[in-house]
Amino acid sequence: xxxxxxxxxxxxxxxxxxxxxxxxxxxxxxxxxxxxxxxxxxxxxxxxxxxxxxxxxxxxxxxxxxxxxx
Numbered sequence: 409x410x411x412x413x414x415x416x417x418x419x420x421x422x423x424x425x426x427x428x429x430x431x432x433x434x435x436x437x438x439x440x441x442x443x444x445x446x447x448x449x450x451x452x453x454x455x456x457x458x459x460x461x462x463x464x465x466x467x468x469x470x471x472x473x474x475x476x477x478x
Contacts, residue, residue, distance in 0.1 A: 416462075419455035426451030 426447060433444035461473035 415458055416455065419458050423452045423455050 430444040430448045430451075433440045433447070457473060457476050461470050461476075464470035464473055
């Protein structure tokens, strides 16, 4: 049995979990809102960076962009 899950699917699920966590944190006053907004920006950018890496021109470019994503 193959347990391989494509990275795009994993990053999408990760982004959904981040969004749900941020919804919870947004209900709290003060610092939680600030942290929530930063977490939302960084957590959802992972998938975008991974997808950008998949369209890289070379292996070196791919690795460089993938490092940014994760």
